[in-house]
Amino acid sequence: MTGVDIVIEFKDVNKSYKNGKVALSNINLKIDKGEFVFLVGSSGAGKSTFIKLLLKEKEVTTGKIIIEGQDITKIPRRKIPQFRRNIGVVFQDFRLLPNKTVYENVAFAMEIIGQSSKNIRRRVPFILGMVGLSDKAKFYPHELSGGEQQRVSIARAIVNKPSLLIADEPTGNLDPSTAKEIMNLLMDINRRGTTIIMATHAKDLVDKMRKRVIALDKGKVVKDEERGTYNYDK
Ligand SMILES: Nc1ncnc2c1ncn2[C@@H]1O[C@H](COP(=O)(O)OP(=O)(O)OP(=O)(O)O)[C@@H](O)[C@H]1O
Secondary structure, eight states: OTTSOOOEEEEEEEEEOTTSOEEEEEEEEEEOTTOEEEEEOSTTSSHHHHHHHHTTSSOOSEEEEEETTEEGGGSOGGGHHHHHTTEEEEETTOOOOTTSOHHHHHHHHHHTTTOOHHHHHHHHHHHHHHTTOGGGTTOOGGGSOHHHHHHHHHHHHHTTOOSEEEEESTTTTSOHHHHHHHHHHHHHHHHTTOEEEEEOOOHHHHHHHOOEEEEEETTEEEEEETTOOSOOOO
């Protein structure tokens, strides 16, 4: 997928869980290559479900999700790992490997997709420089601040040059000024061409950035606005 136009399209997507709970209802939207999209909505609105469908962690009940012309609902189970390589993911709780250094955490993401050690030695220092962690390469996660740990997790998410980066509450565990720094880093990555979808409750950040805002409420899109704000009418 790298380097190819990524366009995400949800076509009449519905998702109900086994208990009958409707998590997403009749979602129709398109996200173009290079966009930065905030996904907002109160707890239970359907943001995590939206992300899980994109990653194929969950399957749609009905409808299609098309990424770069491919209907991902049709990808067979055995091809899911390969599909996921094209998407970087960042979580609220960082999810770093505690027994690996910063360098090793990022290198590991390249090792598991079979990159040569020569490529790894060239790429990891470059990415650590980009996220401002060159001097922390030999540190372990527990020796870092929350903001630094999140930078490592962002480095790991982008080291294999995904076209799409999904950030699920990436600033949720950070104080406001650190959250702003992480936001700036994500904007920087977006300016370099990576499409970003960020689920968040961080009203201040959303209002400041004035990027596209998609708001969910009870599984429905209740707002989709260019240069939007956090608030939406239910
Ligand atoms: N595995 C599941 N089985 C049954 N119901 C589920 C499951 N996962 C989520 N739900 C329900 O689907 C709805 C949407 O949940 P989802 O986790 O997508 O919301 P969210 O917007 O991500 O919330 P939060 O901000 O709290 O993470 C909720 O009502 C939730 O209880």
